[in-house]
Amino acid sequence: xxxxxxxxxxILLLCLLLPLIFILLGLASGSQSLDWLxxxxxxxxxxxxIRLPRVLMAFLVGALLAWAGVLxxxxxxxxxxxxxxxxxxxxxxxAAAVFVVLQAAGLALPYWAQPIAAFxxxxxxxxxxxxxxxxxxxxxxxxxxxxAGIAVNVLAGALIGLLSYMASDDALRQITFxxxxxxxxxxxxxxxxxSAVLLGxxxxxxxxxxxxxxxxxxxxxxxSLGVSVSRLQWQVVIWxxxxxxxxxxxxGVIGFIGLISPHIARLLTGAAHxxxxxxxxxxxxxxxxxxDMLSRVIVAPAELPIGIVTTLLGAPLFIALMIRxxxxxxx
Amino acid sequence: MVxxxxxxxxxxxxxxxxxxxxxxxxxxxLARGELVMLVGPNGAGKSTLMNMLAGMLQPDRGMLxxxxxxxxxxxxxxxxxxxxxxxxxxxxNFPLSVSEVVxxxxxxxxxxxxxxxxxxxxxxxVWDIAYLAGRDVRLLSGxxxxxxxxxxxxxxxxxxxxxxxxxxxxxxxxxxxxxxxCMSHIRQLxxxxxxxxxxxxxxxxxxxxxxxxxxxxxxxxxxxxxxREVLTAAQVSDTFRVETVLEGDxxxxx
Numbered sequence: 001x002x003x004x005x006x007x008x009x010x011i012l013l014l015c016l017l018l019p020l021i022f023i024l025l026g027l028a029s030g031s032q033s034l035d036w037l038x039x040x041x042x043x044x045x046x047x048x049x050i051r052l053p054r055v056l057m058a059f060l061v062g063a064l065l066a067w068a069g070v071l072x073x074x075x076x077x078x079x080x081x082x083x084x085x086x087x088x089x090x091x092x093x094x095a096a097a098v099f100v101v102l103q104a105a106g107l108a109l110p111y112w113a114q115p116i117a118a119f120x121x122x123x124x125x126x127x128x129x130x131x132x133x134x135x136x137x138x139x140x141x142x143x144x145x146x147x148a149g150i151a152v153n154v155l156a157g158a159l160i161g162l163l164s165y166m167a168s169d170d171a172l173r174q175i176t177f178x179x180x181x182x183x184x185x186x187x188x189x190x191x192x193x194x195s196a197v198l199l200g201x202x203x204x205x206x207x208x209x210x211x212x213x214x215x216x217x218x219x220x221x222x223x224s225l226g227v228s229v230s231r232l233q234w235q236v237v238i239w240x241x242x243x244x245x246x247x248x249x250x251x252g253v254i255g256f257i258g259l260i261s262p263h264i265a266r267l268l269t270g271a272a273h274x275x276x277x278x279x280x281x282x283x284x285x286x287x288x289x290x291x292d293m294l295s296r297v298i299v300a301p302a303e304l305p306i307g308i309v310t311t312l313l314g315a316p317l318f319i320a321l322m323i324r325x326x327x328x329x330x331x
Numbered sequence: 332m333v334x335x336x337x338x339x340x341x342x343x344x345x346x347x348x349x350x351x352x353x354x355x356x357x358x359x360x361l362a363r364g365e366l367v368m369l370v371g372p373n374g375a376g377k378s379t380l381m382n383m384l385a386g387m388l389q390p391d392r393g394m395l396x397x398x399x400x401x402x403x404x405x406x407x408x409x410x411x412x413x414x415x416x417x418x419x420x421x422x423x424n425f426p427l428s429v430s431e432v433v434x435x436x437x438x439x440x441x442x443x444x445x446x447x448x449x450x451x452x453x454x455x456x457v458w459d460i461a462y463l464a465g466r467d468v469r470l471l472s473g474x475x476x477x478x479x480x481x482x483x484x485x486x487x488x489x490x491x492x493x494x495x496x497x498x499x500x501x502x503x504x505x506x507x508x509x510x511x512x513c514m515s516h517i518r519q520l521x522x523x524x525x526x527x528x529x530x531x532x533x534x535x536x537x538x539x540x541x542x543x544x545x546x547x548x549x550x551x552x553x554x555x556x557x558x559r560e561v562l563t564a565a566q567v568s569d570t571f572r573v574e575t576v577l578e579g580d581x582x583x584x585x
C-alpha cells in the first residue's frame with residue numbers, strides 16, 4: 001500500500017512537472033536563439049504571437065487527442081482503439097479537402113472558414129456513424145458503431161483520394177499538407193477554444209471515471225453495478241467528437257497520439273481511469289510538443305508535417321509495446 | 332394476498348426475439364432467505380430469465396414485482412442497489428488490479444472511501460484472494476477470476492438494501508474446496524434473510540444444497556418445487572434427454 005502511495009505521488013509530480021519542462025523546451029527550440037527572442041522587439045512579437053501559441057496549441061491538441069483516446073478505448077473496451085475510429089477525423093478531413101478544392105477553383109472563402117468547415121464535417125460524419133451504428137439499446141450496438149465508423153472512414157479516404165485526383169497542383173499540396181497534420185495555423189483563438197473544451201472535460205469527467213472502470217469489466221457487469229451504460233456511451237461519443245473535431249480542424253490529421261498516450265499511461269499506472277486519464281493527457285500534450293520540436297528541427301529552416309513525425313515515432317513504439325505485451329501475457 | 336415473506340413475485344413473464352419465444356409464460360415466487368437453483372438444458376432461457384430478474388432485459392409480457400412493488404420505473408442504480416447479478420465471466424483486456432475490480436462492487440452505493448476500503452479487505456479475505464490483491468486480473472486463472480468477480484459482488488450484495496443475489500454458473504470454474512466455501516458463503520447470506528438464485532449444471536449439487544429447484548426447458552417452467560421432488564430420475568431423463576438412474580441419493584447417467 002505504501003509503495004503504491006509513493007508511486008502515486010511520483011506520478012502526480014510527473015503530471016505537474018512534465019508539461020512545464022516540455023513547454024519551456026518547445027519555446028526555446030527553433031531557428032532563432034532565446035536571447036534574441038527575449039531582448040528584441042521583433043523577437044518578443046515572434047515569441048508571444050507565434051512561438052508561444054504554437055507550443056501551447058501543440059500541448060492542447062495532444063492533450064485533447066489523448067483524452068479522446070482514453071475515452072474511446074474505455075468505451076469499446078479495446079486498448080487498440082483510436083479516436084479516429086468513430087469517423088470524426090475522416091469527416092473533418094473530407095470537409096477541409098473540399099474547402100481547398102473550392103478555393104483553388106476560384107471561390108473566395110475567408111481563411112477562418114476552413115477550420116469551421118472541418119469541424120462541421122467531423123460532426124456530420126459522427127451523426128452519420130451514430131445513425132448507422134446505434135439501434136436503440138441493443139447490446140450489440142457497440143460493434144455496429146465501430147463498423148459504421150470504419151465504413152465512414154473508408155468513404156472519407158476514397159473522397160479525399162478523388163478530391164486529390166481532381167485538385168490542381170497547388171491545392172493538392174495543401175490537401176496533402178493538411179492530411180499529414182500541421183501546427184503552423186496556431187493562434188491564440190485556437191488556444192482559447194481548446195483550453196475551454198479541456199476545462200469543460202476537467203469539470204465533467206472526474207466523477208464519472210469509476211463508471212468507465214466498471215465498463216472495462218463488460219457491459220452487463222457495468223449495468224449490474226448500476227451504471228447506465230447507454231448514457232455513458234453517449235457522453236463518451238459526444239466528448240470524443242468535440243475533442244477530435246477541434247484538434248483536427250486546427251491542425252489536420254495527427255495520428256497515434258490518441259492511441260499511444262493512454263497505452264503508455266496504462267503501462268505506468270495500471271488501467272484505473274482516475275490515474276490513467278491525467279497521466280495520458282499530460283503525456284499526449286508533451287509528446288506532441290516534442291514531435292513539433294523535431295518537426296521544426298529535422299529539416300530546418302523548413303518543417304516536416306507533424307503527422308509524419310508522430311507516426312514515424314509512434315508506429316515503432318507501438319510495435320515494441322505490442323511485443324512486450326505479448327510476452328507478458330504469454331503462458 | 333401475498334405474504335410479506337415473498338421478495339419476488341413473477342407471473343406470465345415472456346420474451347421473444349425474432350419471432351421465437353426465449354422465455355414463455357414463466358411464473359414463480361421467491362421468498363426471503365430462500366436458496367433456489369435454476370436448472371435446465373442449454374438454451375432453456377436460464378440466463379435470459381436471470382437478466383430479466385436483474386432488470387437487464389425488459390420482459391415483453393408478464394409482471395415482475397419486487398417487495399410487492401412494480402419495477403417498471405426503476406433506474407439502473409435502483410436495480411443495482413437491490414439486486415446483485417453475477418453474469419458468466421467475460422474476458423478482460425485492461426490491466427486493472429484485483430482490488431480495483433473488487434472495489435467497484437461499491438459503485439451503486441455511496442459509502443465513504445474508508446468504509447469501502449474495509450469492505451474490500453473483507454471481501455478479499457472471504458473469497459480467499461487477499462494474496463492476489465495487487466495482481467493484474469488478466470493474469471489470473473479462470474477460478475481466480477471467478478473468485479475475484481464473486482468478491483466484487485459480495486460487496487454489492489452485503490449492502491443493507493440489497494436483497495437478491497443472482498449467480499449465473501458461479502461454480503463451474505471453482506475447485507472443490509472453493510465450491511464448498513462458495514456454498515457456505517451463500518448460506519451465510521440466506522441466513523441473513525437475503526434471497527439467492529443460482530444457475531447450476533451439477534444436478535447432484537442442486538439436490539444437495541437447494542431449498543427449491545426451478546426446472547426450465549425451452550423457455551418454459553417445467554417444474555418448481557423441493558429439489559428431490561423436481562430432480563427425479565424420470566424428470567431428468569425426460570428434460571435433459573439422457574438416461575438417468577437414482578442410486579442412493581445420487582443421480583447417475585448411463
